[in-house]
Amino acid sequence: MAKELEEDFIAKIKRKHVGKWIGTKGNDIVVTSDTYEEAYKELKKKGVDGVYVFYSPTEKEKEYDFLFG
Numbered sequence: 509m510a511k512e513l514e515e516d517f518i519a520k521i522k523r524k525h526v527g528k529w530i531g532t533k534g535n536d537i538v539v540t541s542d543t544y545e546e547a548y549k550e551l552k553k554k555g556v557d558g559v560y561v562f563y564s565p566t567e568k569e570k571e572y573d574f575l576f577g
Contacts, residue, residue: 518532521537525540526564528540529561529562529563530563531556533558533560538551539551539556
């Protein structure tokens with residue numbers, strides 16, 4: 509059940525932040541950025557660890573699903 513809630517949470521965030529790199533910790537979004545490098549720098553600046561970082565592909569990028577599996 510907890511895994512389903514986590515998957516729903518991630519899916520909701522991906523829909524809201526399309527084309528962005530997103531970092532979450534628990535149920536909090538700690539960073540959103542256009543590039544992975546910017547997200548990493550921001551997390552380092554904030555001193556936050558244990559963050560799950562992922563990308564939310566655009567519709568055009570989803571056409572190349574093999575890149576995002």
